[in-house]
Amino acid sequence: KTFVALDLAFACATGTEFANRFQVNKPMDVLYACGEGGSGINKRLLAAREQFGHSREEHKRVVILKTVPNLCEKADVSKFISELQEQSFKPDFIIIDTLHTAIPGHDDSSNRDMGIMYQSARLIRDTFQCVIMLVHHTGKDGDGYRGASSLLGDADFFISIKGDKSATGKSLVFDKIKDAEKPQNVRFDLVAKCDSLVVHWSTEDSKTCTDKQLQYAKDIIGVLAQNKTNWFTIAEISESISGKKSKSKENTIRQQIAKLQANGLVSTKQEKSQSNGQEVTLYQYLKEVPRS
Numbered sequence: 001k002t003f004v005a006l007d008l009a010f011a012c013a014t015g016t017e018f019a020n021r022f023q024v025n026k027p028m029d030v031l032y033a034c035g036e037g038g039s040g041i042n043k044r045l046l047a048a049r050e051q052f053g054h055s056r057e058e059h060k061r062v063v064i065l066k067t068v069p070n071l072c073e074k075a076d077v078s079k080f081i082s083e084l085q086e087q088s089f090k091p092d093f094i095i096i097d098t099l100h101t102a103i104p105g106h107d108d109s110s111n112r113d114m115g116i117m118y119q120s121a122r123l124i125r126d127t128f129q130c131v132i133m134l135v136h137h138t139g140k141d142g143d144g145y146r147g148a149s150s151l152l153g154d155a156d157f158f159i160s161i162k163g164d165k166s167a168t169g170k171s172l173v174f175d176k177i178k179d180a181e182k183p184q185n186v187r188f189d190l191v192a193k194c195d196s197l198v199v200h201w202s203t204e205d206s207k208t209c210t211d212k213q214l215q216y217a218k219d220i221i222g223v224l225a226q227n228k229t230n231w232f233t234i235a236e237i238s239e240s241i242s243g244k245k246s247k248s249k250e251n252t253i254r255q256q257i258a259k260l261q262a263n264g265l266v267s268t269k270q271e272k273s274q275s276n277g278q279e280v281t282l283y284q285y286l287k288e289v290p291r292s
Helices: 002-014 038-052 074-086 111-128 211-226 234-242 247-262
Strands: 030-034 062-065 093-097 131-135 157-163 170-177 186-193 196-201 266-272 279-285
Touching: 002 030, 002 038, 002 062, 002 093, 002 131, 002 196, 038 062, 038 186, 038 196, 074 111, 093 111, 111 131, 211 234, 211 247, 211 279, 234 247, 234 279, 247 266
Parallel strands: 030 062, 030 093, 093 131
Antiparallel strands: 157 170, 170 186, 186 196, 266 279
C-alpha cells in the first residue's frame, strides 16, 4: 500500500502520469503523514525520488510528517490544521498512512467512529481545499476492506490492491469513483531499487500511444534535433512547439520526454538557473530520429 501511495505522491508532486494512465494536470504540494513503517520511510523516499528522476525542487513538494493526526479527536484535528497554517503550508493532497494509526482508541468497525473520522477529514479537506487519501488495511482474508460499511459508503473514491496470478503481481482495483465511470484495473509489480522497492506499472492494459502523444513525441524530437549541442528546459521545448508558454503542455511534454529518455533518445542533466539559482532539469537529443 505504501509503495503505491508514495508513487502517487511523487506523480502528483512532479505533475506527471500516474500508473501509465492518469495524467496529473499540474505539480501539487503533497503532505504524506506516515504513521506506520517510519523507520523504513527514508529508503522508500530515496527509491521513489530515483524512480521519478526529477529535480530536487520538485521532490520538495512531498513533505513527510512522521506522525498522523487523531481524526477522532477534535482538539488533535484543530492542532493539526493550526500547525500547517502556522508553517504557511497549504497542501493540495494529503495522504494519511494508515487509517488505523489515525484513530487510536477507536474502532474502524464502528459506523459511529468512522462517521466522526470522516467529519474530521472533511474539515481538513475544506480548510485547505485539498484531497485526502486514507491508506487502510484489508480484512483477514486479504479480500475486501476491513471495518464499517460507512468506510465505502461515505468515501468519494475507493481503490484497493488485490493479488494477481503471478507471485509478485498486484492489481490496482477501482471499487468506487463518485460521479465518474470506473477505470479499468491496472496491474503492477514491485521491483528493487536503492535498497527498497518501487512500483513498476504494466503497460499491457493501456493503449501503447495515442495519436496526440505520438505527435508530441515527434515534436519534442524535432525541437531537440534542431541543435544537438544545446540543452533545453521543458518550458523552452513547450514554447518552441506551441509558440507560447503553457503549464498544461509542459506536463504532457515532461511525460513524453520521460518515455523518450527511457528509450535512450534523450539525455538529462541538472544545472542551476542563472535567473534564480534554483536547480533545473535540462534535456538534450542523443540519437537519430527513428523512422516510423
